[in-house]
Amino acid sequence: MAGIKDIPFDAARQVAEGVRSASATRRSCVRIAIEVDEGAPSALVCAIRDAFVPQTSTGLLHVAAFDAGATVRVNPDCNAAIVVSGTSGAAPSVAGAFCSAGVPAAIVVESSVEVPVSTLPEGVEVIAGATEATLLEKLAEWLAQACRADVALGASFPFVRRAVCRRCVRVRSLQNAVIGFLPFGSGADLPLMTANQMLMGLDVAGANGQGATPERFAETAAILAGAYASRAAARRLSRSLPGLGALVRAGVAYSATFALGEAARLRFELPNAWNHRK
Numbered sequence: 491m492a493g494i495k496d497i498p499f500d501a502a503r504q505v506a507e508g509v510r511s512a513s514a515t516r517r518s519c520v521r522i523a524i525e526v527d528e529g530a531p532s533a534l535v536c537a538i539r540d541a542f543v544p545q546t547s548t549g550l551l552h553v554a555a556f557d558a559g560a561t562v563r564v565n566p567d568c569n570a571a572i573v574v575s576g577t578s579g580a581a582p583s584v585a586g587a588f589c590s591a592g593v594p595a596a597i598v599v600e601s602s603v604e605v606p607v608s609t610l611p612e613g614v615e616v617i618a619g620a621t622e623a624t625l626l627e628k629l630a631e632w633l634a635q636a637c638r639a640d641v642a643l644g645a646s647f648p649f650v651r652r653a654v655c656r657r658c659v660r661v662r663s664l665q666n667a668v669i670g671f672l673p674f675g676s677g678a679d680l681p682l683m684t685a686n687q688m689l690m691g692l693d694v695a696g697a698n699g700q701g702a703t704p705e706r707f708a709e710t711a712a713i714l715a716g717a718y719a720s721r722a723a724a725r726r727l728s729r730s731l732p733g734l735g736a737l738v739r740a741g742v743a744y745s746a747t748f749a750l751g752e753a754a755r756l757r758f759e760l761p762n763a764w765n766h767r768k
Contacts, residue, residue, distance in 0.1 A: 520642040521550045521568045523593070525584050527576030528557040531600055534574050537622040538598065541629075541649045545699060549646025556584055564591045569637045571595040572629070586611030594636035598629065627653075644697030652759060654697045659751030662690040663744045670743030671736050683743055690751050698758040 522542065526535060542551055556562055558578040564571075564587050571588035573595060575581040581597050588595040589611055596615040610616065615632055619625025626649050634653035637643045644654035666683045 518639055518642045519548045519550055520637070520639040520646055521552070521565065522647075523552045523565060523568045523571040523588065524554075524574070525562065525571065526553070526555045526574045527578050527581050527584075528555065529577030530574045531576075533622070534598055534600060534625070537625055538572065538574060538629075541626055542647060544646045545648060546646045548642060556580060562587050564588055564593065566591040566593060568593045569639050569643070570633055573597045575599045582609050582611060582614065585614040589613040596629070596632055596636075598625065630654075641693055641696045645699045651697050652755070655694045655751070655755040655759075658690060658693045658697065659748060659755065662686055662693075662751060663747040666747040667740040667744035670739035670741075673736070679739075679743075683747070687747055687750055690747065691754050694751065694754040694758070700758070 524538060524542065544551065552565065552568070554563070556578070558580050560580070562584050568588070571585065571593050573581050573585045573588075575597050585595040585597050594615075595613070596617050597610075599616060599618050600620060602616055602618040615636070617625065617628045617632055619628055630650045630653040633643060633650050634640055634657045640654045640657065644651040666686055669679050669683050669686070672679075
């Protein structure tokens with residue numbers, strides 16, 4: 491839940507540096523460790539192999555196999571670790587080794603009953619999927635929440651982009667709802683909200699592998715127009731609902747930011763889906 495501490499008070503400065511910082515974020519390295527247990531189901535291995543094909547040179551993979559007696563080498567600089575469970579029974583200890591080093595770790599299985607919860611080290615997630623689509627959707631959601639380089643993650647691995655963008659949109663929308671709720675004074679909240687929406691647009695574009703292009707200026711103009719339109723709507727609603735002004739402002743701020751974010755996400759997602767169908 492977003493709170494006062496989550497408000498990006500330096501958003502205006504961040505926007506001023508937005509093009510440079512967005513490009514740097516998109517191009518930053520994201521390191522994923524994939525550990526495959528002996529006897530791991532071929533369907534799981536193939537699904538993960540096909541999904542983790544880096545689209546950028548900054549998507550770095552470490553792939554290794556292990557068995558019951560293997561010593562696992564943990565790189566604490568990894569952003570996330572994925573352990574594909576097999577027959578050795580060592581998957582929980584391998585995932586636990588990564589968690590102990592501060593690396594988010596998940597065990598991938600076909601069914602959640604394959605890994606008893608009582609044997610799991612603290613912090614290890616279990617991701618189960620009977621089909622490839624279900625597995626990758628759950629894995630993408632976990633990565634978007636756990637990975638410390640989510641924008642670079644989306645830029646490198648397309649299957650994670652929707653989850654990364656949705657998380658970004660939710661976070662920015664909640665932040666703007668808090669800004670709208672607080673009594674900043676007449677007009678003082680608008681620049682902060684608008685800057686936050688611009689940062690959201692940069693993050694969504696970056697997660698889709700897009701850098702600073704003339705198209706970003708058109709998107710910025712749309713965000714500015716949306717900001718003034720939503721503020722006008724909030725004022726009208728506040729006048730018609732006396733005593734509920736703060737709640738109205740928060741609701742409009744959240745809804746407007748969420749709508750802009752979803753529009754930005756779909757702008758990238760739908761053309762890609764259309765191209766894949768051809």
